[in-house]
Amino acid sequence: MKLRNKVFIMFTALVLVPLIIIAIVVHGIFSSSKLEDVTKSTENTIVQLNNSLDLMIDDAARSTLSLLYNNQLINTLTSYSNDSPGSYISNEDKNLFSLFLSGIMYNRETFRGVHVFSNQGHTFSHLDRGSISDTIHLKEQPWYQTVMGADGSWILYPEFHQPYYINDSNNYVSFVRLLKDPVDLHGIGIIKVDFNPDYFEKLTQQMPGEDWQIFSEGRALFNKSSYQLLDKCTSNRTWVNDGNEEFLCLTHTSPSTGIQVSNVIPKEFIYHEIKEFRQSLVLVIILSLIGTLLLSFYVSKLLLKPFDLLKDRIRDFQNNRMNKIDDNFRGEFAEISGTYNNMLSEINQLVKEVYELNTKNAESEYKSLQAKMDPHFIFNTLETINMTALSNKQFDVSDMVSDLGSLIRYRLNNEDTFIPLQAEMNFTKSYIALMEYRLGENLNVHWDIAPGVSSFLIPKYLIQPLIENSIKHGFLDRPISISIHVKTEGDVLEISVRDDGEGIPQEKLSELQNHLSNQDVSNHALKSERGNGLALVNISKRLMLIYGSEYHLHVHSIPFLNTTIKAKIPVQRGESHEESDDRGR
């Protein structure tokens, strides 16, 4: 993986990972504390309610028992036990109870009413005849069995419509107990308190929502369209499920009255705020992520700019473009760039030395060749031969001699590495002319030169050796045709030599292609060697040395059919001449 990407990822992770961990932790803390808050506050409310209920019940208990401290009341009530139900109640007795009960009712906002019933259902109350009936069917009351079963202990009975009230169809929660004679413990009657619903209203106002219920002895006191959940809500701080949603069950049972107050809170309600918090947290993280990504990206790019530059320079170097690192860097990178530049200079120097050494070698070879050969001697002798031939009307011989002279002159003249295409063509034509004399009809050469390219500069000895190669290796015992094509494609000059000779077999062809594109710089370049393909390799190496590794020779061949050798070099324009000059001819 690229270094820059590593730095980028590292940077991003370094920022994001702690951030996410913190976010998770904060979220956890927040949600649990929120949960605790809600739970706690509701619990408190429940407990408070229960406490208030305790007081209320306590008060009712005492009030109802207070009758048993009054003998007169006891006796009066007892006297009605044996009368038949609905029999007449004397005013005296009525007033007696009325007084007593009114005393209980005085300033008690918790009671709506308190009534005493004889065993036969005679009703004694603080209310007058217009508000309450004289008698009730005790045994038909829904609470009768439960009250008798409690045998003197009080019971709380869920709200319902009390039949004895006239013009009052409200539902009341009642507190009922059997009155027992303190002496002989017989039941003498029943005392019933109807609690004031407004008071309950006041008490339960603080409960959050409507999902609460008060139970006494397993009976729900209020008629609410509450969920069955509330029945399921038995232990505090548990979760109950109605099939669709989950609810938190909070419940408290009074240790003194046994009354259970329960409340269920929908999970969604509790978590509503937590959810909002979580959403904002996620948003913050996403924004940080984006911000961090951008920042990391730019910072890593900035930090690693020197390395990118170094990478580019090294790549340039591979493509034979020796560029120095020329930015001013500080710190470690200044060292690296300095060392690199030095290394580059040294390499340049070495290459120059090697090249110059080779060139000198070649030059001295040529010079010694020249010294041995003395061109003046050669050319003059050739001219003598030329003129002798002419004098004898041997015009063929004259042509051959002057072509040979051009060739020798061209080869001896080593001053230029680049010459106009036209000069190379002329030289090649001299060579071809001589070969045509020798091979006769067996050699056919065809030129196909694009217009306007004659003055382009090309390396010397590019085309003629290719022709020589074609003749040497392509020629069988039958005539060989060679065609030479020169054209431009954009900035590239394409020179291809194609012959219809022997061709190159597949294995040799791939081997040759490998050698042609192999950049290994050994000292072959300027020596002439014998051997199959070596001339081509030399040319290819020269081209790569001058122009770069992409500019090697291309060879393609179909055995026994044809061979094509192609050189592509960058266009180099020279001066264009109206007439070609005589140099080199």
Added chain:
Amino acid sequence: MKKVMIVEDEKVIRQGIKFLLEEVFTGYQVAWEAENGERALEIIHVDVPDIILSDIRMPKMDGLKFLSYLQDKLPEVPVIVISGYDDFAYVREAFKLGVKDYLLKPIKRSELASVLKKIEKEDITYAFREDPPVIRQIKELIEQHLEEDLSLKFISNTLNLHPNYISQTFKDYTKVNLSDYIVSRRMEKANRLLSQTNLKIYDVAYLSGYSNAKHFSSVFKKYFGKTPQQFKNEVL
């Protein structure tokens, strides 16, 4: 017939060039041969060649000095250098000293031919330099194509001028008919060839632009008052 001086130290080469100029190209006569620069200078003091062909790397000669002298004393005489020496700086100097061309040994005879042709053209232009452009064009064209068909149609096509315009203008200026002029030029050439070469009559006829030797002879007789054969005999 142009008179040529060859300056070259090797005899075989001199002979070869002489053969080339006189027998192959024709129209040239090697009137002077010098084996070295001194001899060449002696000749120049007395005679003026039409063309000088010279090697310039011979013993006891400073080639460039020689060329400079020629440029000074005989500026109108074209000089062609034939040499084995191909140093670029040296060749450049030679051209600066006015040589018409610098041929490298062993020379290609086609190259020598084209230089000579170039010189011939320049001479023609020089000869007719005082004529108005149209007349000069016509005369040059005629000189170059004496051997060939010189119909008015050919001239008109080549010069892109109307035939009537050509014949009218020519007559007005030279006071001579175009066809008469052409005949006279041909006859002059025939005269030269007969007196200066050994060519057979039919060759001379051909080179003068007459494919039919008999026709040539009658025109010749009419012009000179003798037959070609008689003329030839008299010269020898």
